[in-house]
Amino acid sequence: MLTFVSYTDRKAILAYFQERFGIPEEAFDGFRLLKKGRTIWAVKDGPGLDQLLNLLKVEAAGVPLIRIRTTMQKPTTAGLRLWQATRNVIDLDDEALGGFLNRGVVSRTFPAEPGYVVVRWRGEVLGCGLYSKGKLRSQIPKHWWLQVKGKIDVPEP
């Protein structure tokens, strides 16, 4: 069952986005955060939201924002596409785009701290990546990724 996260938990989650990705807390104004299992969801606030969540058994609300793991938090591709990050962002060139989308990994040194990163191409967020020791690995959900894997021609610059 989905429940609203506490004020303290919301502060902690937003602090993570601020520290790791430079997304200011205010960027989440107008969104409510909910929890179900290990997933935190971000849903647009609107009249009637509290009532609907009280009266209906809601399976999912808005988009998943973050998954809580035992030792760390894993941001989602859906969430990272919605808020503009300014820190730990890796911009791929056209050559690296092919490797990232078709093979799921790019071996190269990027100016980012180890850990989860936002992966962009031509200013557009592709999704979440995990960067460590000169390797960038795609964290984009498999069912999205498999749709395009091997089918995307690297566009002309």
Added chain:
Amino acid sequence: MTIEDLAQKFPRAFERYREMIPDFEGFVEALRMRLPVYIRVNTLKIGVDPFRSLMAGQGYDLESVEGVEEAFHLDGVDAPGSTLEYFLGYYHVQGLTSMIPANILDPQPGEVVLDLCAAPGGKATHLAQLMENRGLVVANDVTIDRISILRSHIDRLGTTSLLVCRYHGHNFPTRTTFHRVLVDPPCSAEGTFRVGPQLPLTEDSGVIRTLSGLQRRLLQRALEVLRPGGTLVYSTCTYAPEENEAVVNEVVVDGRAEVLPIRISFPHSPGLTSWGEETFHPDLIRAVRIYPHQINSWGFFIAHLRKLH
């Protein structure tokens, strides 16, 4: 059964509509043609004009659709769900006629809207898009596999104003009410038929009876959760009057709802006021029937209703 066998047999599957469908031969001919690909721009992510420029810049062959600003005919792409632009959430692949019900429902920002049979989510995400992600859309469906597809579309398109529920539609809780409701129930899907891979479900008359019973229960429950004066769109992708006019007729005749006029810019046919020995309320003429020789897409039936009390 091979495609050739089906091609031989399929006109018989629609033979009972010979008098009902205008230019029946043209209709049968249209069923032999390849279905064109239509896409809906995700205006939550990109404007229509920038999208057109972006796609043209990538070499795609796009054609606008008069009357549906967010719709484009995409030519020459075999797998429109496997492009980078689809992956990035710029567009959704959707039949042109499937985009009409949400536009007719015309949801407004700030409202609370229910899509009772929402998966796989084309119409539910369209509703949220038309509301500019302001307000709430409850997308309900009971099949877990289809719900997971719906959720994947929500994430890709960034529709943050959607709530997903998993009730049997005809048992959807009546504890809450909605400004508008879309009912696009399971149907025999004759309208999605182009030669192959199988004949329409209506080859079996028992299927129509079963579906028609379910559709009645879904429409009744939809009216129960609709606020008085609220509006509802009932749509199917089938031609069978038993699943269309006959279902809607029941709630109009007993005074629970009135049929509203529909304005669409495509060629179409009016709803039926009789079928065989059955007579329907005269206002059913305000419903619309869309055939593939009128619009080169899926066949559709759409009725726009207002709850009276």
